[in-house]
Amino acid sequence: MITTSQSRSLRPVLALTLLASLIPLCVTPVLPLTDFYAHIARYYILANLPDSAILQQNYEAAWQLLPNLGLDVLGTGVMKVLPPLLGAKLIAGLIIAAPFAGILYLSRVLHGHLSVLTVFLAGLVAYNHILIWGFSNFLLGLGVLLGATGYWIAAQDRPVRQLTITACLGLLLFFIHGLAFALWGLLLGMVELSLALRSGYPGPSVLMRKAARLALIAVAPAVIFLQTKTASGGVATPVSNLLAHAEQGTLWARLSTEAYLRVDGFLRVAESTWRTFDWGFGLLLWGVLIGGLITGIWRIDRRMKLAVALCGLLILIIPPNLFGVGHLSERIPLLMLALLAASLSLNPSARLRSQQTAVAVIAGLFLLRNLMLTVGWYQDGKIYASYLEALNLHDTRSLGAGAYVEDAKDSWVFKPSCRPLSFLMIFNGTAVPTFANPTQQPLRIVGSLAGVQGAVQQIALETNHTLPSAAAVLSKAKADTIVVCSKESFPPEIQGFNILASTAPWALYQRSASK
Structure with missing residues (x-):
């Protein structure tokens, strides 16, 4: 043979x-693929943009x-x-x-x-x-x-x-x-x-x-x-x-x-x-x-x-x-x-x-x-199953984002399995930052989500952020719900945020002042 x-x-x-x-x-x-669901989110947005008022407030097609x-x-x-x-x-x-x-x-x-x-x-x-x-x-x-x-x-x-x-x-x-x-x-x-x-x-x-x-x-x-x-x-x-x-x-x-x-x-x-x-x-x-x-x-x-x-x-x-x-x-x-x-x-x-x-x-x-x-993917699958269940049980409201502070500080902590979590909120009716650069993709982020996107980029570039400080930046940008990944067994309390759900290594926070 x-x-x-x-x-x-x-x-x-x-x-x-x-x-x-x-x-x-x-x-x-x-699938625990770093950028894959950012692209999937964009395809989903482009497919549903004509029929969704929420999407139209935050995204524009740029074909x-x-x-x-x-x-x-x-x-x-x-x-x-x-x-x-x-x-x-x-x-x-x-x-x-x-x-x-x-x-x-x-x-x-x-x-x-x-x-x-x-x-x-x-x-x-x-x-x-x-x-x-x-x-x-x-x-x-x-x-x-x-x-x-x-x-x-x-x-x-x-x-x-x-x-x-x-x-x-x-x-x-x-x-x-x-x-x-x-x-x-x-x-x-x-x-x-x-x-x-x-x-x-x-x-x-x-x-x-x-x-x-x-x-x-x-x-x-x-x-x-x-x-x-x-x-x-x-x-x-x-x-x-x-x-x-x-x-x-x-x-x-x-x-x-x-x-x-x-x-x-x-x-x-x-x-x-x-x-x-x-x-x-x-x-x-x-x-x-x-x-x-x-x-x-x-x-x-x-x-x-x-x-x-x-x-x-x-x-x-x-x-x-x-x-x-x-x-x-x-x-x-x-x-x-x-x-x-x-x-x-x-x-x-x-x-x-x-x-x-x-x-x-x-x-x-x-x-x-x-x-x-x-x-490895089977283990990650358990994390995703609990996260999807949490999204189904809670209203994540209008604007969402991910804050992966530990990744920015130490590349050895980086886990691809955490990255898809923020993008999955789009399927729950929550607008999230994704790849939307009109020089490379046929999508543009507008409205309130543009401010959230800027906050996410700021957090990713600055290695001195703690989880509370990153949440404060996103709160100022009016993000309603944020997902974080941490090595901590128990997610810390963050002023101005409630913990909606948590299963190691992720925690889902919601801004108390959001309506």
């Missing part, structure tokens, strides 16, 4: 992988051409026909399945068949560090990126069809996620260079012709992008940030922080939400992948070698943010792992026992990670 190319023999492996990948979605009513519209269009449609929590599960399933399917398709193109190794590696990619962050559009874009790369390679002998269909795929990818489109362009360049080098050093005319064909794919997206408000973010932002740190005498501190974040993102690429476990798991995973290449147990398809090498370089040099997109250095390791998952194959000259052992280790890593993920 490990070395066969027969699809029938792969069916039990594929079925096992899909089953193991679905289980985490089923053990919790809400326009943007490079990250893919899931806003799809998610808004989903929220019109499904209950929000069920719709969120469906969207989560899509962004988990997209990279998985993209890897399988690209691998099929590269090798002519699928393998057990590819299936288990794709399963490892399905749940990842970027998913825990909840970056939905990027994950959908990653799946399209991999599939579009596969089509470009598959259609090499049909240049007109290749260029036409790939240009359409590129435009689609641009509207799903602009960064994914830019990375895809770089990868296609590496693929074309690899093909050109296949029979020796190509002449300048060959390289120019290939570059011109790739440029044609980028013409329409580039013209559209320059017309969008997103372009105002520019490439100058990371440079100006770096200069500001240098002027303040904190350049080296910032560089050391960036180095740590890059190592952290690299090791936690296939995350389970248990930080210490994930570091050890990452060392083992990358050790097995790199060790297998060094010892010749498996090999990278020659067409993808330069693309994988480019990812390694980008991990080191890419700025932390660009055009309003953050955590760039944490996204590249995922792209690198996805490319390896699609392009790795067992070396026929390696000993069969070595092949079997290596694939068994990858399979074991996949099952272990999913087991840890399922256990």
Whole structure:
């Protein structure tokens, strides 16, 4: 089964992988993904805005051409026909399945068949560090990126069809996620260079012709992008940030922080939400992948070698943010792992026992990670169940917000499971701050909620806040209900607020003076 190319023999492996990948979605009513429910809240608002006076007082639709519209269009449609929590599960399933399917398709193109190794590696990619962050559009874009790369390679002998269909795929990818489109362009360049080098050093005319064909794919997206408000973010932002740190005498501190974040993102690429476990798991995973290449147990398809090498370089040099997109250095390791998952194959000259052992280790890593993920999400599910019950029992009134003070003080305290709590209030009829920057999303926050949003941003940026001081800031902004997460077993009393409900680690406070 490990070395066969027969699809029938792969069916039990594929079925096992899909089953193991679905289980985490089923053990919790809400997924512990940091930003995911902020996006779900926006889709819900856009879907229900025309029919809700409360929403109209606090939000305005801002539909326009943007490079990250893919899931806003799809998610808004989903929220019109499904209950929000069920719709969120469906969207989560899509962004988990997209990279998985993209890897399988690209691998099929590269090798002519699928393998057990590819299936288990794709399963490892399905749940990842970027998913825990909840970056939905990027994950959908990653799946399209991999599939579009596969089509470009598959259609090499049909240049007109290749260029036409790939240009359409590129435009689609641009509207799903602009960064994914830019990375895809770089990868296609590496693929074309690899093909050109296949029979020796190509002449300048060959390289120019290939570059011109790739440029044609980028013409329409580039013209559209320059017309969008997103372009105002520019490439100058990371440079100006770096200069500001240098002027303040904190350049080296910032560089050391960036180095740590890059190592952290690299090791936690296939995350389970248990930080210490994930570091050890990452060392083992990358050790097995790199060790297998060094010892010749498996090999990278020659067409993808330069693309994988480019990812390694980008991990080191890419700025932390660009055009309003953050955590760039944490996204590249995922792209690198996805490319390896699609392009790795067992070396026929390696000993069969070595092949079997290596694939068994990858399979074991996949099952272990999913087991840890399922256990962690099951525990978080109990927290969400009690919170949803509290929302159903209490009137959370007009304006709500989250105050996660401990996260701002110490990143090691940060728990992704706390972040969705504030956004869930929107389904209870309470307006909450969410991602609503018209330069990046088709939504704008207005009215009284704009003041609450400013207060939330202030609390997140200032590390000296205590829970009472954060509540005071939100009270001044007229927030009715706030949710907090704390390591304290018993939530403290806060002047001017009543405790509606509490189940560790969350507590729901309501402003006494609100009407």
